[in-house]
Amino acid sequence: MKQIFLLLTFFSWLSSSAQYRQDSLQTEKGYLHYFTKGEGKPVVLLQGGPGYSHHYMRAISDSLKDCKSILIDYQGTGFSNYGNVDSSWVSNEQIVKDIETIREHLKIQKWTLIGHGYGGMFALLYGVQHPQNTEKIITISNAGTNQRFREHFMDNILSKISLENRQRIKDIKSGKIKTTNEIPGIGEVDLLILQGYFYDLRNIPKLISVVPEDAISKAFNPEFGDAYWNNKVNRNFDIQNEVLDMDIPIRMIESWQDPNYDGRQLLLNHQLKNSKIRFINKAGHFEWTEQPKEFFPILNEFLSEK
Numbered sequence: 001m002k003q004i005f006l007l008l009t010f011f012s013w014l015s016s017s018a019q020y021r022q023d024s025l026q027t028e029k030g031y032l033h034y035f036t037k038g039e040g041k042p043v044v045l046l047q048g049g050p051g052y053s054h055h056y057m058r059a060i061s062d063s064l065k066d067c068k069s070i071l072i073d074y075q076g077t078g079f080s081n082y083g084n085v086d087s088s089w090v091s092n093e094q095i096v097k098d099i100e101t102i103r104e105h106l107k108i109q110k111w112t113l114i115g116h117g118y119g120g121m122f123a124l125l126y127g128v129q130h131p132q133n134t135e136k137i138i139t140i141s142n143a144g145t146n147q148r149f150r151e152h153f154m155d156n157i158l159s160k161i162s163l164e165n166r167q168r169i170k171d172i173k174s175g176k177i178k179t180t181n182e183i184p185g186i187g188e189v190d191l192l193i194l195q196g197y198f199y200d201l202r203n204i205p206k207l208i209s210v211v212p213e214d215a216i217s218k219a220f221n222p223e224f225g226d227a228y229w230n231n232k233v234n235r236n237f238d239i240q241n242e243v244l245d246m247d248i249p250i251r252m253i254e255s256w257q258d259p260n261y262d263g264r265q266l267l268l269n270h271q272l273k274n275s276k277i278r279f280i281n282k283a284g285h286f287e288w289t290e291q292p293k294e295f296f297p298i299l300n301e302f303l304s305e306k
Helices: 002-014 055-061 092-106 118-129 150-158 163-174 188-197 201-208 213-218 222-230 240-244 264-271 292-304
Strands: 021-027 030-037 041-046 067-073 111-116 134-140 250-255 275-280
Touching (some): 021 092, 041 092, 041 118, 055 111, 055 201, 111 118, 118 134, 118 240, 163 188, 188 201, 250 292, 264 275, 275 292
Parallel strands (some): 041 067, 111 134, 134 250
Antiparallel strands (some): 021 030, 030 067
């Protein structure tokens, strides 16, 4: 665990945020922070969690050429976290409102949405509600159109974690073992569970490599995740029929070893009007960190399609 911490710190130190411009809009709950980089075709990158900040998506943003990248810390996450998250407003609908607020502010007529994990779900909901403003949707390790994948998701995660570490997770959660956070804002349980998202554990440090050192503590807000799941509307969320009615081009990048993957993504691809799906082998939930030589050419191919 100590070695992982040292590697994360080292890679975070290498990361630079100088290329990104940070701006914010005042809201009833505080400020909605967003980040932009580059010029060209507008592309908004949507992170998942729910509860992650935008930072881990920078590895994808940094690869884009001839694009204006837009990244958003949804209200209650990252720099937009003002300690007032509540299940009454933490929802898929509110996240889509945040996304649309930024589009309107930047006066973008149409943009492409790239969503990872739950970010893919947010992108699909945005496309349902704002088809006239959606050029294309690209999902990565897509959570789908509803919450059914969660029936087996945690079992898939635990299957990749050693029995010893599974027991340690139980002992920490029960209070039997006291532990301190080696990384501010990221507990040992978080790091242990993160192992279940990867095909090769040696790739874990790469995920944090683009997070500035002063933003590591903002990388994930567990209170946002709790509020999300305490909202019954989120638990019952299902936009399958609405998504199937869309004419928007949808492109999917999946990995065979992603704990999210359950075959529904492949079925969705067959049912959609305008869809393509590509699979990557020997990669978990964060394909670009484990198989970048395969991932980025696929992403660029999807982005460049007319």
